Amino acid sequence: MTAAYLELIRIRFLTMLAYRVNYYSGIIIYAINIGAYYFTWRAIYGGAESLGGFTAAQMTTYIAVSWMARAFYFNNLDREIALEIRDGSVAVQMIRPYNYLLVKVMQGFGEGLFRLTMFMAPGMVVVCLLFPVELPADPARWALFLVMIWFSFLINTQLNLIVGMFAFFVENNEGMIRMKRVAIDLFSGVLIPMSFFPLWAQDLLAWTPFPAITYLPSSVFTGRMSGAEAWEALLVQIVWAAVLVVPIILMWRASRRRLFVQGG
Amino acid sequence: MWAIDVADLRKEFKVQKNREGLAGAIRDLFRREYTLVTAVKDISFQIPQGEICGYIGENGAGKSTTIKMLAGILVPTSGRILVNGYVPYKERETFVRHIGVVFGQRSQLWWDIGVIESFRLLRKVYRVSEADFRRRLDELVETLQLQDLLHRPVRKLSLGQRMRCELAAALLHQPSILFLDEPTIGLDIVVKTEIREFLKKINREHGTTILLTTHDLQDIEALCSRVIMLDDGRIIYDGGLEELKERWSKGREVLLSFGQPYALDELARLTEGMGVRWSRENDMTAKVWIPKEQNVTDVLARVAGPKDIRDIKIIETSTDEIVREIYRAGSAEARAESAFPKGTGGDGGTAPGGAPISGGTGGAAGRAGGTEQCGATESGGTGSAAGGESNEAMSGKEPNLAGSGAAKPREGAAGGESGGGTPRETVGAGSGTP
Numbered sequence: 125m126t127a128a129y130l131e132l133i134r135i136r137f138l139t140m141l142a143y144r145v146n147y148y149s150g151i152i153i154y155a156i157n158i159g160a161y162y163f164t165w166r167a168i169y170g171g172a173e174s175l176g177g178f179t180a181a182q183m184t185t186y187i188a189v190s191w192m193a194r195a196f197y198f199n200n201l202d203r204e205i206a207l208e209i210r211d212g213s214v215a216v217q218m219i220r221p222y223n224y225l226l227v228k229v230m231q232g233f234g235e236g237l238f239r240l241t242m243f244m245a246p247g248m249v250v251v252c253l254l255f256p257v258e259l260p261a262d263p264a265r266w267a268l269f270l271v272m273i274w275f276s277f278l279i280n281t282q283l284n285l286i287v288g289m290f291a292f293f294v295e296n297n298e299g300m301i302r303m304k305r306v307a308i309d310l311f312s313g314v315l316i317p318m319s320f321f322p323l324w325a326q327d328l329l330a331w332t333p334f335p336a337i338t339y340l341p342s343s344v345f346t347g348r349m350s351g352a353e354a355w356e357a358l359l360v361q362i363v364w365a366a367v368l369v370v371p372i373i374l375m376w377r378a379s380r381r382r383l384f385v386q387g388g
Numbered sequence: 389m390w391a392i393d394v395a396d397l398r399k400e401f402k403v404q405k406n407r408e409g410l411a412g413a414i415r416d417l418f419r420r421e422y423t424l425v426t427a428v429k430d431i432s433f434q435i436p437q438g439e440i441c442g443y444i445g446e447n448g449a450g451k452s453t454t455i456k457m458l459a460g461i462l463v464p465t466s467g468r469i470l471v472n473g474y475v476p477y478k479e480r481e482t483f484v485r486h487i488g489v490v491f492g493q494r495s496q497l498w499w500d501i502g503v504i505e506s507f508r509l510l511r512k513v514y515r516v517s518e519a520d521f522r523r524r525l526d527e528l529v530e531t532l533q534l535q536d537l538l539h540r541p542v543r544k545l546s547l548g549q550r551m552r553c554e555l556a557a558a559l560l561h562q563p564s565i566l567f568l569d570e571p572t573i574g575l576d577i578v579v580k581t582e583i584r585e586f587l588k589k590i591n592r593e594h595g596t597t598i599l600l601t602t603h604d605l606q607d608i609e610a611l612c613s614r615v616i617m618l619d620d621g622r623i624i625y626d627g628g629l630e631e632l633k634e635r636w637s638k639g640r641e642v643l644l645s646f647g648q649p650y651a652l653d654e655l656a657r658l659t660e661g662m663g664v665r666w667s668r669e670n671d672m673t674a675k676v677w678i679p680k681e682q683n684v685t686d687v688l689a690r691v692a693g694p695k696d697i698r699d700i701k702i703i704e705t706s707t708d709e710i711v712r713e714i715y716r717a718g719s720a721e722a723r724a725e726s727a728f729p730k731g732t733g734g735d736g737g738t739a740p741g742g743a744p745i746s747g748g749t750g751g752a753a754g755r756a757g758g759t760e761q762c763g764a765t766e767s768g769g770t771g772s773a774a775g776g777e778s779n780e781a782m783s784g785k786e787p788n789l790a791g792s793g794a795a796k797p798r799e800g801a802a803g804g805e806s807g808g809g810t811p812r813e814t815v816g817a818g819s820g821t822p
Binding site for chain 1: 404456459460461477481487489494495498500501505513
């Protein structure tokens with residue numbers, strides 16, 4: 125069975141690669157995004173030394189790293205699942221001897237690997253040449269970061285599964301899908317690092333899974349968190365990944381009975 | 389042991405009622421109303437191993453719903469199902485290893501990759517050994533003539549080509565039961581014949597049990613030793629095709645050619661009291677309908693004396709006609725006795741004289757489709773405007789790797805294929821809670 129799941133990752137990777145124009149434009153778009161954020165933040169900093177606990181140099185690195193993480197964890201599984209539920213192709217998935225949700229996760233993983241290696245790695249090279257990004261030299265930090273963005277992927281994907289499965293229960297969950305996307309970009313720290321939020325909002329967000337997606341791994345990688353704090357961040361991610369399994373299983377069970385067919 | 393054993397199987401759906409007008413829509417926002425639709429009403433049947441059984445009925449009679457319950461896709465409301473000794477919905481992942489399913493209106497191959505890549509993936513999914521896979525593939529490629537198709541992406545296949553690949557995909561793991569939901573829909577006569585021959589062959593050589601739904605009675609005549617006919621969720625006939633004809637055909641027609649022009653009145657007078665009906669074909673030829681209980685020779689004897697008969701042709705009632713007659717009679721009864729809407733939605737509207745209530749559900753489904761499309765365009769718009777999202781737009785456009793491509797609106801060819809002049813069926817999800 126593992127072989128089948130690995131095959132799914134490989135096939136998604138190859139499918140993504142098949143669309144060449146998308147591939148080249150993707151690299152450029154990632155570089156442009158990072159550039160846009162870099163210039164915006166430089167304007168915000170003006171002459172200031174540091175804002176929200178970030179120096180201007182740290183902010184540049186934070187942006188680059190957040191985008192790198194996002195390239196890996198981002199996927200449209202919620203939309204894919206909702207579409208398959210609405211157009212009925214989920215029925216075809218049910219006649220195969222595999223777990224539908226796991227299949228989706230594997231496809232998302234294939235996509236993430238593709239973006240990370242094919243978009244982000246070349247994109248980062250461009251960015252490092254253009255902007256003053258300081259990447260850490262410590263290999264342990266790189267290793268921890270890789271583990272952490274894997275959990276980012278897992279948590280984000282779990283949220284996507286939950287939002288996508290809402291299509292079983294409501295007629296149209298498009299609004300929910302968009303809301304989730306905005307919430308993740310805003311609250312996970314891609315647009316604005318957490319430390320820029322008011323204190324009460326920071327306390328509130330600490331109880332949501334969002335910071336675990338971008339803010340924690342990026343903070344560890346840029347060196348704003350280290351030692352025990354870094355391990356704690358990883359622990360938070362693990363806990364969230366475990367907690368989110370519960371609603372997924374409950375929803376999946378409930379949805380088996382809700383699935384219905386129109387048209388006899 | 390039965391291959392399929394079903395007892396008192398029942399499936400109910402809760403269908404959302406959409407109230408009319410703006411006020412209705414606003415009230416729907418707070419309190420939804422539901423209609424309970426019973427698609428399958430306590431049916432029982434058994435199918436022995438190695439049988440080819442046809443499952444027929446009007447649109448919305450509950451055929452696909454039954455197949456979907458048998459295949460483990462839908463969970464029945466009540467009743468007992470045992471397929472291959474498994475309860476399909478309970479042990480789905482183990483159970484589906486031993487069955488093959490083909491949906492005529494839905495592709496199960498991976499849309500973007502070559503046919504052979506799909507087959508290889510299925511090999512891994514079903515854990516078929518490389519040697520078995522090779523042997524099986526060679527056999528299927530030869531009988532279904534797939535040699536030239538193997539390396540083409542699925543989206544570039546014609547419907548007939550795709551259907552042959554779908555059959556191969558469903559049989560790679562050598563299932564003991566094959567479910568076919570309208571396998572010949574939209575296919576030309578040559579491909580239809582090929583597929584029938586192929587199904588007969590695998591049934592003969594591997595003893596595969598086959599259950600197929602179809603609207604094409606020639607499928608049934610060519611393949612099935614047994615027919616189960618469904619109407620409004622109930623079985624109205626279960627038995628051989630010949631007996632079906634025997635039981636339901638009420639009479640036959642005979643064409644008589646005379647030596648000279650005739651008068652209908654005269655013919656009617658000659659056969660008075662026999663219950664026959666005369667009609668004029670042309671000046672020299674008349675058609676007579678003779679009820680089943682009347683002997684053809686008796687009628688001929690009365691006519692042959694005074695008239696000069698040149699030629700006689702007996703027209704056997706076609707299965708199509710018989711079935712049309714049954715549908716008409718059956719649905720009329722069902723509608724009178726039951727307050728439930730016929731069918732479960734979507735295609736109910738196309739049923740002959742389809743009940744108005746199912747037409748209403750169809751409208752709702754159509755509307756959902758509309759919103760969906762509209763949502764897609766909108767999100768495309770925001771994607772390019774935000775710029776930040778355009779790099780992901782790619783995955784937005786290509787979401788359906790494991791899904792059915794046929795459903796993707798952007799593929800013109802796919803739309804044409806799955807359209808095929810027939811209502812597309814939709815699997816949806818109930819909304820709201822009881």
